[in-house]
Amino acid sequence: MIRLTLEGVAVRRGERRLFEDLNLSVRPGEAVALTGANGAGKSSLLRAIAGLLTPEAGRMRFDDNGQDLDLEVARTRHLHLIGHQDGFRSGRTARDELAFQVGWCGGGPGGIDEAVRALGLEGLMDLEVRRLSAGQRRRLALARLLAAPRSVWLLDEPLSPLDARWRAEVGQLMQAHLAGGGIILAAVHDPLPIPARTCEIGGTA
């Protein structure tokens, strides 16, 4: 049961400090919606938590039932970041790209079929990624969450290209993740379809 704690975190991009003194604790089974204006720093915060950006100040901790985890080990083994850039090579098939990502995350092939079903991708897996619609492509990116299970989901506007049906379906998958003790930190402009605490990131566009 992993918990994420941020203490006094500040993030700077270029000349601008986006926010400072951010304190946040996300407990197992809890979802937090990161809100704020365009350019406030929501994506930057998710990237900083994932270790892709060095914060200017503060501390980030993951603990497992109160036992502090090594930060790099926690990021490598327990965290997924689904951002705007999904990392797919667009000339390869959805099947090959999902298998590659799941293998890279240490997941076996066993979970892929179930993830493909859960995200309604069955008829799309032999298509090149470039032939998928924006919503289909996002569902392919989200399939990694199920096929290579990890406790911490960092999601950057996960629902934005999805239609109403898939927003609801992914909401159910999020709910199941929380029920299993996972945590979700999601940058959003619209409310999440699950109960979530809100953390507003300061700054202006």
Ligand SMILES: Nc1ncnc2c1ncn2[C@@H]1O[C@H](COP(=O)(O)OP(=O)(O)OP(=O)(O)O)[C@@H](O)[C@H]1O
């Ligand atoms: N590589 C970079 N170098 C310098 N500044 C950057 C870089 N990437 C982003 N920024 C700036 O950092 C600020 C925060 O961007 P970020 O994407 O974190 O905001 P956001 O809150 O997620 O915005 P949105 O709601 O528009 O997605 C923006 O002003 C952006 O221009």
